[in-house]
Amino acid sequence: MNKPLALSVLAVSSLVASPTLLAQEQQKSSYRPSPFTFSASRITTGTADVGYQGNELQRDQWMFDFKTGMPLGKKWFIGAGVGYDNLDYDWRSPSLKDNTxxxxxxxxxxxxxxxxxxxxxxxxxxxxxxxxxxYADTASASNAASYGAVLSGMYRFNSGDMLGFGVAYLNDIDEVRTVPFLAVNWQITENLKLGNPFSAGFSGPAGLELSYQLSSDWNVGFGTSKRTSRFLIADEKDTAEIDEWVSFARVGWDISRSVSVNAYVGYFFNGELELNPQNSKEDIDNQGAAALDVTFKF
Known part of the structure; x- marks a missing residue:
């Protein structure tokens, strides 16, 4: 690996909070300046071999998310979010380009x-x-729509710990998927906690993270999850899908009540690139990763 590396597995790959993150927000008693949250992330991956024909791929990515939420009485809570991602796929010796x-x-x-x-x-x-x-720069946005829904239920124990199950129904580009996931918010000790680092959706299940609160401002975490990225590469329903696992370590710093920073290092493994309708598959070599996420509450 000849470059600083990356992590496209940030929580910002989803738009509304996961059940666990939502539960945490509803249980917090600390002051929150406003129900609005904006996050920006820079992600970069190392160069990885794709297949056995000398192809190499290096990825860079910007991700932006805006979220908001508010209670509707004592029993209901509504949230909304929008996001934009810009992905740069740098192919080297790409014989794969012969297939569009x-x-x-x-x-x-x-x-x-x-x-x-x-x-x-x-x-x-x-x-x-x-x-x-x-969609890629070789395709049209009008043919690249995907839609779906996530449904989950969580049980809160008398200790305050929460455990549940969910399923995501995803009508992705030219493919329907059902993704089950575990929802958990478990305070193991005063400082040690098990939870979901991401939201379930098109990028995959919510994953699991074990985190430790070092102080009031600093925390660390270690986790893993499966990640999926599917997009249109030509207007005749030609798609590319990258499916991979990632393990990561995270360091978080709450600069103030309104600003927090999380730095990630990670490792992608068991990656695969699938092209359709050719139904061709190529293995992606394991690679390291790094990312930085800055979140503002206002």
Missing amino acids: QTWDKIERYRASLSLSYRPNKNWMFMLAPKLQYA
């Missing part, structure tokens, strides 16, 4: 709503419809 992959730039637009309901002190249910457009 002259795509180098990918744009992804995302929108989502969420509605959660707490009928009593123990249960919380959430429904989150999602819409996404993901």
Whole structure:
């Protein structure tokens, strides 16, 4: 690996909070300046071999998210979010381009709503419809629509810990997927916690992260998740999909009540590139990763 590396697995790959993150927000007693959140992330991956024909791929990515939410009485909570991602795929010795992959730039637009309901002190249910457009510079946005919904339920124990299950129904570009996931918010000790670092959706399940609160301002975490990125590369329903696992380590710094920074290092493994309708698949070598996310609440 000859470059500083990356992590496209940030929580900002989703638009509304996961059930666990939403539960945490609803249980916090600390002051929050406003229900609005904006996050920006810079992600870069190392160079990885793709297949066995001398192809190499290096990825850079910008991700931007804006979220908002508010309670509707004591039992209901509504949230919304929009996002934009700009992906730069740098192919080297790309014989794959003979199969119409002259795509180098990918744009992804995302929108989502969420509605959660707490009928009593123990249960919380959430429904989150999602819409996404993901397409390369060789395709049109009009043919790149995907839609779906995430449904989850969580049980809150007397200790305050929460455990639940969810499923995402995703009508992605020319493919329908159902993604189950575990929703958890478990305070193991005063400083040690197990939770979901991401939101379930088009990018995959919510993942798991074990985090430790070093002080009031600093925390660290270690986690893993499966990540999926599917986008249109030609207007005749030609798609590319990258499916991979990632493990990561995170350092978080709460600069103030309104600003927080998270730095990630990660490692992608078991990656695969699938092209359709050719139904051709190429393995992607393991690669390191790094990312920086800055979040503002205002």
